[in-house]
Every structure is written in C-alpha cells, then in structure tokens.
Amino acid sequence: MMLDRLKSLDLILLASVLGLLSIGLLAIYSTSQSGGDTNYFASQLKWIFLGVGIMVVAAFLPNRLYYEISYPLYGLSLILLVVVLFWGTAGYGATRWIRLGGFGFQPSEFAKITTVLALARFLSDERWEINRPKNFAVASLIIALPFLLIAKQPDLGTGLVFIVLALPIFYWVGLNTVSLVLIVAPAVVFIAAFNLYAFAVVIVLILAFLYYTRMPLLRSAGYMVFTVSLWFIRSFFWNQLKDYQKQRITTFWNPEADPLGSGYQIIQSKVAIGSGGLLGKGFLQGSQTQLRFLPEQHTDFIFAVIGEEFGFLGVLLTLAIFTVLLVRIVHASNMYRSEFSSVIGIGIATIIGFHMFVNVGMTIGLAPVTGLPLPFISYGGSALLSNLLMIGFLLNFYRHRYEY
C-alpha cells in the first residue's frame, strides 16, 4: 500500500528537489559555522521537515479540490495583500510581513501560488480563449491586481515574478506568436531606452516586424507611437522608484561605482565565486564565506558560498539539478490531460525558473540585486514552504495525470 503510493509519485521530480534541499543545507551549514547568534542550519532543517510535511499532504489531497478553491484562495490572497499594506511589519524599508501568533509570513509568497491557480482555472475554460482581446484583458487583470499591490509594498523583485508569469502561461494556452512579439517588444524597448543607439536598433527591428506581418497601417502607426513614447515614460518610471531600487539598478550596470556601498555585495560575491575555481576551496574552507565578507550569505547570496567552496563543478551540478527539475515539470505539464493542471505546471516552472535565474545571475553580476531567494537552497521559511507546497501540487497532478 505504502509502496504503491510511493510509486505513484513523480520520483524524478522528488529526487531533484531533495537534491537541491541537501545542497542548500550544506551551504547553510557552512555559513553558520560560527559563533553567530542564530543557528540557521537547525532552523532551516525544521522548516524543511515542516515543508515536506505540507508537500506530502498537498500531494494526496483530492485533485478536484484545487480547482474548486482556486478563486476563493485568490480573493483571500488579495485581501491579505491589502492587509499587509496597512498593518504589515516592516523590514528593509518595505512592509511585506504579517505576524500571526509567533511567526510571520509574506502574503506575496502566498499570492504567487493563488494567482497561478486562478489564472489556470480561468484559462482552462474553453469559453475564455486567450486570443480574444477581452479574455486577454481579464487574464492580464488577474495578474495585474496582485502585482500592483506588491509593487506598492514595495517589493520590486517579487512583483516582477508576476509580470514574468504572464507570457509563458499565455503562450502555453495558445497565444499567437505575433501577439507574443507585440507584447514582448515594449519591454525590450523599455530596457533599451537606457541607451539611445540600442533604442534606435530596437525600433527599427519592430518596424521590420510590423512590415513582415502586414499589419494594417493605422494599427502599426498606433503601436509605433506607443513604443516610441516609452522613451519619455521611462524617466517618469525611474523617478517613481525608491532610492534603494534605483541604486540596485545603477549598481547592476556598474558595481565598481560604489564598491563599499551597494556594489560591495556583488564585488564580494564575484570574488568569492571567482576564487573558487574549478574544484572549489573545499567544504568549510571558503575564506570569503568563513570570514563573512558576504552580507546575506545564507539567504540571497547563498550561491556564492556554493561557488566558492565547491567550485565550477559544484555550480554545474546544482544548475544541472535545476535543469532536470524544470524540464521535468514542463515535461509533466505536457503529460497532464487536465488543462488546469497543465497551466499550473507551467506557472510553477516559471516561478522556480525565474527565481533561480535571477538569483544565480545576481551572484555573478548578470542580473540586478533584487532580493529573490534561490528556491530550495536559500535560508528562509516562507519561501521554502511555498516552494514545497508547489511541488506538492505537481506530485498531486502527476498522480492524476490521466484524468481530465
């Protein structure tokens, strides 16, 4: 009986998650090898036990339940996001936490999952075909509501996750390629607007694309006016950002500009990783880690610890496990007969993949410092619980993969 149940689970998925958890524990152990006040290792271990428990429960709940509760949960998470804006606990200049009894949790973590659930339920309904403008607008609204509330906290990193969620999910349910390009283009323009030449090149490329698709002239002209106007909107948005957010972006372009301030983390992180070399300095032997040059090394910059102590090989191994995990999730999403489950699978893959890419990229200066944790590896209970809950969903869907 037990064995049957175990066999019904997606063992590849499970194994890769457990692999990542183990790597995380090793790295956290290394950072807390000290007289530090908090024993992060023991604390993380507790969270893992709790999280795995939640995962198992989620895996064996009735499959239909998720469909039924998706809208109510979405509503609840919106309410919580409003609550946290008014009564939340502040940390690092933003209010993200709600305290419940002894421990706090971040409603934004919760909202990620519920938004995917709501979106999946909406899009899996035959009536709401994505290529109709009205349906597209509603689907976008489902994402925009939590995004705006989170951006208001302000939590830029987590907010971005919502934006990024949209495209892979829309594309998965059949958004046509022309629309996709037209949606992506303004984002590219927006980023390119930092440099006049890059901006010009992108505009020309868009013109070429419009010509190629033979879009009616009036619509093409309207679209071009919109994209060009982004050049001006950009500076307005820039002024809307908080000082520390601006600083993060400036630092991303040029960390050496402020080596003791906001660039300190990236420089120290690169030194730690770069000095790790092929084989690394060995477990507990990383001087950068052990001397505490790296701030936030058990949370945001944990991958630098892996890079320093286990070297390039350790990095490749970790990335390989992430690859297996992500490919497996997409592959499984492809197998589900239920479109609802399938969309959720893609949403979860996007969330995990985006976190992974931004966090790992950040440690070597490929992405700005956003404060997104590395899934399954960074220290921190809230993120760990929600990640394991999502894995629980996937295990559940996998068990019911042949059901519609």
Place this chain on the structure above:
Amino acid sequence: MNNINFSAGNPRKYVYYGLIAACMLVLSIGFYHLQIMQESIYRGKSEKNSVKKVTQIPVRGHIYDRNWGTFHITDSVLDSLMEDGVPYQARLRLEKIKQKIFPTEESFLDTLRKTIGNNLTQRHRPALLKYAQIGKLIVDNRPSFSLYLVPALTTRPALEALGAILEVAPEQISKNFRRSRRFQPVKIARYVTLETLVKLQENRLQFPGLEWKVEPKRNYYFRSSFAHVLGTLGEIGENELSQSEEYEAGDVVGKKGIEKGLDKELRGQKGFKFVKVDALGRTVEDLSPRENALPHPGKDLFLTIDARLQQYADSLFGDRNGAFVAVDPRNGEILTMVSKPDYDLNLFAEAVKPEVWQELMSDSLKPLYDRATQATYPPGSTYKMVAAIAGLNEGIITPQWTIFCPGYYRIGRRTVHCWNAAGHGEVNITAAIRGSCNVFFYQLGLKLGIEQWTKYSRIFQFGKPCGIELTSEKAGLVPSRAYYDRIYGKGKWTNGMLANIAIGQGELLVTPLQMAQFAMILANSGRYYRPHLTRKLVDKIPAYQVTEEALKQLEFQNAPQEILNLLRGLKERQFTQNELSELLETRVTAEEGQKYEPSILEYARKIFPPPDRVSYPAEMIEGIQPEVFEIIREGMRQVVAGGTGWRAGVWQKSGAGKTGTAQNPHGDSHAWFIGFTPFEEPEIAVAVIFENGGSGSGVAAPVVGQYLQRYYYYKGEFDYQKYREFQRMLWEKQKEKARQDSLQGAGIQLEPLNIRSGN
C-alpha cells in the same frame, strides 16, 4: 495553432525546453568565465584585496563628581601657585577672593582677569584651573592592549609558546575558540602589558594568526570610596548579549553599580571602518577613510556625589561596617553614598586574578555587596515615625494622647521592655519620639492594627525599590496580614508581632537608601524626588535638535526670517555643534549672498542646548494632613535638640532626626540614625547604619554630626576654629558652675548639650 489539444501533448513544449537550455547556458558561461578564465584574478583578490568592515570600539565616558567645573581659591591653591611662579603681588590680590565659590569656568576666569589682570591670568590659566578646581575626576581611561588569534592558523606548539609568554595554560587560550569561526580573530587576552606585547612582537613569526588592538581600560582616581557607586566592568555574558542588538561577544560592559545601570550612556556607539585584509583576515591597510563611521564616544557622567563628602564619610567609618546615604531633599540628588567594607576598584580594572576573586568572594564581610542599596536591615526606632503618622492621620490617637511608660509592657503572657528600664513616665507623641519610648509605640501599634501599619509603610515607599540607577537595588520587606498568614498560618500569629514591627523590629526590612528617602519625605513634609546619582550626562559630541519650541523662542526674539526658514527645514534632525554651525554658515551665505554676524549663529546654536541635565519631577505623599507632618517634625527636632540624637546636631544650625538601635539575631544591635538639616528649609537628609555597631544615639548620631559639620564647612557656613573656641568657653563655664554647685554641696546632673561633644 490556437486550439491546442492538451490530452495529446503541447507541441510548444520545445520552446520551453529551449528557453531553459538557453538560461542554463548563459549562467554556465558566466560561471565558466568567472571561475575558470578569471580564476587567478579573483583568487588574487580574495587573497590580498578583500575589503572588510571592522568595528571600532568607542571610548567609554569619564566620570566626574558634582563639583567638576566649579572653582575656589584656597590657601593650598595659593601655595601651589607661588611654586609655579605666580608673583607675590598677585597672591595678595588673590587673597581677596579666597574661598569664594565660582560656579563656572567663565565666571572664575572673569574674576581672575579683574583681580590679577589679563596677562597673568592667561599665563597661569592651566595651573589656576587645575589647583582651584573643587570637583574631582573619578574615572577616566588608559590605553591597554588586547590580543586576538585566528584559530585556523594556530598550532599546538604556537599555543604552548604563547601560553608561556602570557603565563597561562594553553587550554585557557584555546578555550576561547569554542564558539567562534575558524577564520575569525578571537580575543584571547586583554589588558596585556606593553612589555608582553613587545615580547610577542619580537617572536611574531612564531604566531602567524596573532593580532593586537588598543582597547581602553578604566583608570580609577579613588581607590575604594566609590567602589559600590561605580561598580566594575567585565566581559559581556550570555544573557546580557541577548538584551541589546548593540552588544557583541567580547564586549566590555558594566557589571555592577552605575557602570551597569548607565552602561548604554557610558559605552557610546561603535563605529566601523573599511580595511583591506588578507585571506587570513589580517588587516593590510585602512581604506577610504571617507566611508568610515567614527565611533561615538560614551557620554561623560557627572555624579550628584560630592567627592569631598564621600571621602570624608568613608573615613568616618574606620574599620566599622555599614552604609551612609545623604540626599538633597530639594531634588533627590545623592551627595554621599558609602558602603563599608568596600574593595579596591583597581583590582577590577584588569581581568581579576582568580585568587583575588576567591578571597573577595569568601570574605565573610562580603565587601562586594553594596550595603546602601542591596542590604536590608530592620530599621529599629527610626521607623517609629511611620506608626506615629498613621496613628495621627487616621485619628486613632491625638497629639494629646498619653500613656505611662514604666519601662516595660505586658502583651499577653510576655513582657517586653523599653530601652530605658527606668521608664519614660507620662509621654505624648512628641515626647515619645524625642525619648524613643518603646512602650508608647507598642501600644500605638496594637491600636493601629496590621492593615493600617502596612498601608502607611507602603505610602512611604517601603517595600519597593527607590528606582536609583543601580540595577541590583533591593525592595526590602513590608510584612502584611497576608504575609504573616503565609509564614505562620492563619490565626497562628499574635498581636505581639504588631507591637514589634511598630518599633521597627521583626520581619520588617529596609535598605539604607530607603531610609534616606524616608528622611527626605519627612524633611519636605511629604514631597520627594527619586534619589539619583546622575547629575548630568554630557555628550562629547553633543546633538542639537531644531524643535518646534526652539523655533518659537527664536521667532519671539526676532531672529532673521532667513535663519528661521532654514532652521524649519532642518526640523527634528540631529546635528553636532560643528555640523549645525557649518550648515548655517554655508547655507545662509550661499542663499542670501551675505554672511550673518557670527553672533547670530552663536545665538541660533545656543537655542538648542543638549539636554544633558538629569532631573526628576517632584512627587508627593498623598493623603496626609500637613499638621501631622508638623507634629512629627517637631518631635524629630527635639530628638536633635536635646533628645537621643543630640550628638547629630551642628553648632548654630537647626536640625531634626531620629536614632535607632535595631536588635538582630546576628549579633550586636545595628546603630541607625536618620535626619535632616536645617529644620526650616532642609537641604540635606541623611541615613546611616553601623552594622552591629551598638546604639544609634552613641554611635550613629555622632558620625552624622561630624559629617554635617563638614557639609556646612564646605558651604562656608561652619568654622571649626570658632566652634572650638566656643566649646572651650562653654566647658570653662560649666566647670565654674560645677565648682560653685559643689561649694553649695549639691551635685547636679548636666543636661545634654545641644552640640557635639569634644570627640
């Protein structure tokens, strides 16, 4: 394309696989570039050029007595100045301002300039300020050295060699590594002498992970008379670490006394600097000083204690044990607080040697124990005023109510005695206080009942700490009906208890500080202030704040509109004086194109004085009729004016008080005295106890008398010379009278004098 059949699989999945692969490829190339191509660059950086944030320890605040910054010219000042080469003519002129007290440096220097001229004042300014200073510096700091060791770099032989130089066992050193990082320098020794340091420097190659830092240590100017007030410093303990975010392992913090009570103020704020360190964590060089945050030094503490009186009170104890507390009833400032026996603070300036610690701990007299605030004693007869006030205020007795004291009293089957076996005869309340008649108070206690007695004890703030800055202050014990029921069982205790506690015996326990507070309450007829030791806390880098109130004041005084506007923009932010004046000067200059007179800036700065002076609001003992206080105070006046406490009186000064002789199971009685002076407008209230010292009248009162003489002497209101002459004259007169009486053939018993006797 728009109709994807999910049961048949999604052909778009390959786009997703491709995206995942692309992301992983980008990351892998990034890491390959960093870890394989540029490894040597970053390895070099990690070995040599690592930037590290290092905390910097602030200098702990100095401690001064209350008179610091006040001056007077005395004979010894004049003598010292002559030795320093001040001309004789100047001395003659200085004689004129002898003994005059100058409250500030400016007023002193002003007068000097007028008296001996600008030039002489300027030339001898340091000497004048030094010798004429009334106040005393009590504690400052001296540099000392601490050693740090990186565990990862230390070998067993190195530990042994190090142990040999430091004269400790190698295990003592490695013990420090237990809760530390392998690569982080760990403090292994502090207060290392310069000689040891030189020795270590010579053998530096032997100890690769060794570093040293300068760390200030306390330097005490008074060996022991301030021991209990000041308390000691020591390395932070586990539970203190959890109390504040600012604390870190290895910090030195106050462990006892005011060093502990005001640790947050005295310690200052840590700074940090960025340094380059090598792969082993050793500092290579300082980096960009601009980014450093200097440590903010601790505040200087000006005690309420007068060091001269403190030392004098200390000397009055001789080798007797006990405590002495004197407080200014006009504000609660503690002028003197002595606890005997005491200990040598210098023993604690460095890490205490184990054998010294052992000796102090095993001393049966407990010298580490602050008797003024931590010891609790039965107060004896000094507590009789509580029952007296309760009786009068509740209308249980009247001022006219009298009893007859035959020298003993029967309660049930027991007979209790008055201290005066001959009996006091017919006594009313004033006479009972004056003569400290036990029989009167036995009866009063029985009439009063336990509830009233407990209530009034609590009203007078007994049974709870006074709230002085010393954290280990005790509350004492005020027994109540509930307490007796718990201890003895309901109905198993008798009224004998009540008679006993009414005279301040039995389970009742008080601290000397509480008794001083009680004396203050009686001196002020009910008004009191929290007794405290802090007069001022002065920030070396004072913070200025533009408050609404300050702006209003400036506006009222017609400050220029430009300055007001500027200041409005700076509201609620804190500045140091330099920052503020720079800001005002540059902004005003830049914005208005003209420079304001410096006086305006000066003026604007003076509006926001640092709030350093400590004061507590007046509190009032509520619900007691003023007449009741009058009767009690009159009784206490008579105690000093010819009653049991006559030895506490000061010639030509009025006073009031009460003696106490508290029996206790641990040997001889404790000698108590509490009192205040002058009677009309009290400016000092005292409480003294001599442990197992004997009688309050014979032992405690004379010491108070001597102390108060000295107090008035320092105020310039008591002249020892004249007093001795007066005494001699009086003695002659008495001798003459006695001779005449003996001629008449009738002996006469001398009335006690209203002054202290010769010894």
